[in-house]
Amino acid sequence: MRRPHPRIRKATKWSSTAIALMLLVAWGASEYRWFNLETTNWTTHLGRGGMVVVYHDSISFRSPPGWYSGKYDQMTIERTWWIQAWDTSGGSLPLPYNRVRFPLWIPMCIMLPLSGVAWRFDILARRRAQLPLCQNCSYNLTGLRPGSNCPECNTPPPKAEEISSS
Ligand SMILES: [Zn+2]
Numbered sequence: 001m002r003r004p005h006p007r008i009r010k011a012t013k014w015s016s017t018a019i020a021l022m023l024l025v026a027w028g029a030s031e032y033r034w035f036n037l038e039t040t041n042w043t044t045h046l047g048r049g050g051m052v053v054v055y056h057d058s059i060s061f062r063s064p065p066g067w068y069s070g071k072y073d074q075m076t077i078e079r080t081w082w083i084q085a086w087d088t089s090g091g092s093l094p095l096p097y098n099r100v101r102f103p104l105w106i107p108m109c110i111m112l113p114l115s116g117v118a119w120r121f122d123i124l125a126r127r128r129a130q131l132p133l134c135q136n137c138s139y140n141l142t143g144l145r146p147g148s149n150c151p152e153c154n155t156p157p158p159k160a161e162e163i164s165s166s
Contacts, residue, residue: 006125013122016115023111027104034077036068047072049105050080055098057089080104 027049029035034047043054043062056062083106085097132141136155141148149156 013118020111047077048079
């Protein structure tokens with residue numbers, strides 16, 4: 001059985017951990033402040049455990065493009081618990097909905113266990129790499145001369161960097 005390359009395993013481990021941490025930080029920050037990213041037609045809002053994306057027509061009166069942030073006494077925001085889509089434009093836009101609300105707990109419930117699984121796989125793979133098993137067919141190479149090919153499938157032994165790096 002072929003196993004994922006160590007580089008892919010590590011990339012999965014660190015990227016899923018980074019995304020999970022970013023989501024945690026975003027969630028934590030969204031409890032204290034709101035953050036708005038204004039672009040020509042879009043407002044992307046982070047606050048109270050969720051994201052709200054709003055599509056505007058270009059003529060609506062809004063803040064100019066840029067980053068905005070503030071405390072909650074300046075703006076009241078409902079807590080986001082679930083995915084919601086609704087329209088506040090009164091049907092003036094060529095879209096069925098101009099607002100989508102998305103809670104941060106949904107991607108967190110995916111990314112936190114995923115990063116846990118990625119760490120678990122990496123630990124198991126490193127433990128397995130310490131045993132003298134063939135990387136291709138898992139034949140036990142104990143007692144063979146170091147550096148010799150697998151007697152079962154003739155796969156060369158793994159390079160040292162693939163075993164020791166973390
Ligand atoms: Zn083999």
